[in-house]
Amino acid sequence: MINSLRRPGLTRADRGMVTAELAVALPSLLMVLVLAVCLLGAAGAKLRCQQAARDGARLAARGEAIASVRAAARAEAPRGATVTVLEAPGTVQVIVAAPVGVPGWWQPWSDWRVAGAATAPVEGAS
Numbered sequence: 279m280i281n282s283l284r285r286p287g288l289t290r291a292d293r294g295m296v297t298a299e300l301a302v303a304l305p306s307l308l309m310v311l312v313l314a315v316c317l318l319g320a321a322g323a324k325l326r327c328q329q330a331a332r333d334g335a336r337l338a339a340r341g342e343a344i345a346s347v348r349a350a351a352r353a354e355a356p357r358g359a360t361v362t363v364l365e366a367p368g369t370v371q372v373i374v375a376a377p378v379g380v381p382g383w384w385q386p387w388s389d390w391r392v393a394g395a396a397t398a399p400v401e402g403a404s
Contacts, residue, residue, distance in 0.1 A: 316378070316379075319378060319379055320378045320392055323356045323376055323378055323392045324392040324393075325394075326354065326376075326394075327355055327356065327359065327374040327376055327392055327393055327394030328394030328395075328396070329354060329394070330351040330352070330353075330354035330355040330361070330372075330374045330394065331372045331373060331374045331394040331395050332396040333350060333351060334347045334348070334350060334351035334361065334363065334372035334374065334396070335371065335372040335396035335397060335398040336396075338363060338365075338370040338372060338398065338400075339370055339398035339399060339400050339401050340401055341400075341401065341402075347361075347363055347372065348361045348363060351372060351374055355374045355376055356377075358376055359375060359376035360374070360375050360376075361373070361374050362374075362375075368399060368400055369397055369398065369400060370398055370400055371395060371397040372395065372396050373394075373395045374393065374395075375391050375392070376392060377389070377390070377391050378390040378392055
């Protein structure tokens with residue numbers, strides 16, 4: 279009766295194989311999960327940079343002071359963002375770049391940056 283409860287085809291040497299396979303696969307699964315979370319964070323930071331650049335370009339196109347444009351864009355951007363305002367005849371461009379929060383132990387990608395840029399025609403310019 280006891281022999282009928284055993285799985286057919288499993289020998290004594292096969293016992294514990296599932297545990298060993300899980301021990302090998304679990305770290306890989308964890309790495310993929312961390313990478314997915316970091317990529318989602320990067321996508322969110324990219325969207326915030328793009329929105330901050332759009333709003334900054336809109337303010338600059340209306341004739342706001344460059345300092346207030348930078349302050350408004352920096353307030354909407356992710357932490358640690360840099361804001362660059364470029365003026366050209368008839369247009370203004372705002373570029374917002376920010377570091378992405380990738381864990382420092384993941385060295386190859388720990389210095390990722392995302393950026394958003396927007397250009398707008400200056401109001402009243404012909």
